[in-house]
Structure formats: structure tokens, C-alpha cells
Amino acid sequence: MKGFKYIILLGVLLIVGYLVKDLFFNDESYNQAVLKFRESKDLTFRSVTRSPLPDSVRRAFNKLDYYAPARDFEISADFQAQESAEPVAMPMTTGTKEPYYVKGKATFELEGQTHTLTLFQKAGATSDSLFIPFTDQTNGFETYGGGRYLDAIPNGQTIVLDFNKAYNPFCAYNPQFACPMPPAENRLKVKIPAGEKAFGTK
Template identity: 30%
Template sequence: MKNFYFLLLLSFFSCNSQGKRALVGDTEYQQKLNASYKDASTSPLKSSDLKNFKGLDFFPVDSSYIVKATIVKTKNAPVFEMLTTTDRKPLYKEYGVLRFTIKGVDCQLTIYQSQDELRDEKYKNYLFLPFTDDTSGNESYGGGRYMDIMTTDIFKDNTVILNFNNTYNPYCAYNDRYSCPLTPRKNHLNLEIKAGIKNFKKS
């Protein structure tokens, strides 16, 4: 009988650990993102999707999508209203233009700074990089993907490391009750970025 209870407990903990392993992810970034989406208090998922959530889908981690970019800061950039999926129009400024090469293709993206977050001590150093690529609307979310960069990540020679493995979807990819910035057309990359977050398969 003791052996029976031991096996029962072993089976219980084994099932729990398997469930946890399903949320682990291949990198620390994926682990943290999965954990926040599993947590009902922080997750953007609808209750029906949260109930069946086992983890987000990612492209395989690929070091060729970790690149060094040169940033040319935009001088005297005006404040503008960024379009969103709703009537909300948050205030942003162009922070600069990033130039880099991926898979032999020369690329350029504009990076932005939220004027609202500048007033928030927690987020004042955050820069916002939205982009679309040739996977958008197929393997990745049609509205584009986002990457966060810190002003403190920028080196003295005005270069910064871009890790496309560490991208995330706007909350609108999971739940249409959110208001999300629309990726500007000029931030389209004419190649497939097969790294980072994939499109979400809703229940």
C-alpha cells in the first residue's frame, strides 16, 4: 500500500512538473513571457484561451537574428499622435533610425519614444520598436511585432544590439479589447524574420 501511495504522489508531481516544463521556454526571455501570460492577473488572454494555455509559440532561437545596429538619433523630432487599433492616439517622438544587416540584407527601422512613459520612472528609459516583415500575416501576427530597447542599451559609439529572438506581439493579437499602436509602413522589413514570437492560435 505504501508503494501505491508513493507511486501516486510521484505521478502527481511528475504531471505538475511536466506542466511547468511546457511553460519553461528555450530562453529566460521566453520563460518570463510565458509565465506572465499564464498568470491571470497579468495575461492579455481571453479567459477561454487562458484556460487552455500551455505556452506561446516561438520560432527556433537563431543567433543570426542577433545583430548590431547603428543608430542615428533624430534631432528636434516633433511629437506626433501614433495611430492605434482604436481612437486612442498616444504621443510619441521619433528617437532615431536603426541601420543593420540581416542575412545579407541591408535594413532600416525607426525607433520611437513614448512621451507618456517619459513621465513614468519605471519606463522612462524604454524605446519602442514596432516592425512588420515577410512573415507578418502568416507565421507571425499581421499587425507586426514589437521589441523593447533601453536607452541604457545604447553604446557610446551609437550602436545597439537587436535581438529579434526577443520580440513580442501587441496585446491585440490575443484580445481585441486592447488598444495597440499600429506599425508604421516605413517599418516593414523586406525579408522573413524567422525569430521570436509567432502568431497566436486562439481557441
């Protein structure tokens, strides 16, 4: 009987060990995927033909500055589809406006608060990926003052908001670009210390 209890205990320990190992390697795999994504972006920024950087800046460019990957900021949000019949006029940094369709709302919990973001799609775009311009309380301090962007694809009534992939608009690197300005409803009253930091602040 005592031997049987030891066998059960050993089995439980093996299961727990497997789960812990699986969790660790899942996190490690995720972190490696994020870092690989960032390395690829750095290569693009060094490219003569694809970089948004002015040529004089590009020649001295090494890499972008990011927060360390954190799974706490890979957030599963509730998604409510909302198809606007007519596009809204999205203000651009150059003072112009461009047409974007409202596609839905994403609601999630962070730091004990409920937050909601509006998701858009540029008029004429065919991708399933939706566009999320947002600001948070790191803007102007650790991140670009004009806000950042996020792309995500809904899956039924849920959508994963991976803020580790939050990125700066091109106008953060070069004022010649016209960039959408985050609308008032996408101003988060919380810090999102994830994704890309302000350019040139190392």
C-alpha cells in the same frame, strides 16, 4: 627542435579548442537565457491578474509559440539619435492615436540588404528602452499579421536588435487592447523568422 614544434602546435590546438568551447558555451548560455525569458512570459500569461488573454482563453493556455533562438538574429545595428521636438501621432488598432517621440534610426545588414528601423518612445515614458514596432515578410503567414514589437537600448552609436525577443502586441491575443500600428518606414522587406510566432497556430 622537433619537440619545440610539437609544443607550439599543441599550444595552438589548445587555444583553438578554448575558443571553440567558449563560443559554444556562449551560444548555449544565450539560448538558455532566451528560453528562461520565454518561460517567465508564459507564467505571466497564465496569471489571473497579469494576463492579456480573455479569461476563457487563459484557462486553456499552455505556452506561446516561438522560433528557436538564433544568434544570427541578434543584430548589432548602427544607431543615429534623432530627437523629435514634437511627438508624432501613432495610429492605434482601435482607430485612435497616441503621442510617441521619434528617438532615432537603427540601420543594419541582413540577407545582403541594408534595412532601417525608426525607434520611438511613448510620450511621458522615462525608461531608456526604445520601442520598435515593425513588420516583416513572415506577417500573416507564420507571425501575427499586424506586425510585432521589439525593445532595445542604444549604446552610443550602436544598438543591439535582438529579434529573438520580438513579441506580439496585446491585441494579437485580445482585440479589446489598443495597440500601436507599425509605421510605413518600419515595414521590412525581408523575413525575420525569430521571436514570437502567431498566437494559436500550433
